[in-house]
Amino acid sequence: MKKLLILSVCTLASVSANAQFKFTSLDNNDGKTTIVIVDDNFKSGSEICCAKFNNNGKTYDAKSMVTTQEDGKMSITMTFKKLTVFRNTSVTLTVNGQHTNVPIALPNIADQLGNYSIVTE
Numbered sequence: 001m002k003k004l005l006i007l008s009v010c011t012l013a014s015v016s017a018n019a020q021f022k023f024t025s026l027d028n029n030d031g032k033t034t035i036v037i038v039d040d041n042f043k044s045g046s047e048i049c050c051a052k053f054n055n056n057g058k059t060y061d062a063k064s065m066v067t068t069q070e071d072g073k074m075s076i077t078m079t080f081k082k083l084t085v086f087r088n089t090s091v092t093l094t095v096n097g098q099h100t101n102v103p104i105a106l107p108n109i110a111d112q113l114g115n116y117s118i119v120t121e
Contacts, residue, residue: 020040021037022038023035026086026089026104028084032080033079033081033083038073038076039073040072041073046095050094051076053078054091055085055087078091090103
């Protein structure tokens with residue numbers, strides 16, 4: 001029984017470890033903050049839920065989350081309340097019951113956010 005439990009944990013960890021989400025875009029249009037991340041090598045059968053946006057020391061739950069899969073690629077579009085300050089940003093997803101953190105490099109999105117405050121450290 002102990003070996004079965006260890007095997008199950010290792011299998012779950014390996015499936016979660018295969019998730020290689022990458023930040024694609026962030027915008028503040030239409031009164032909301034929209035974030036898109038992708039995984040170019042997504043394994044079907046994985047369960048993804050509970051998107052959270054970590055920003056400026058606070059955590060925001062996603063108002064909506066839409067996933068699309070095609071040819072081993074997965075795209076996740078999440079919307080959050082509209083924010084005006086961006087600092088120490090990342091998205092946390094729950095993949096197969098384990099938290100996966102996807103960092104958002106603020107210098108890479110400065111041109112996408114125009115007049116909003118971006119704080120880099």
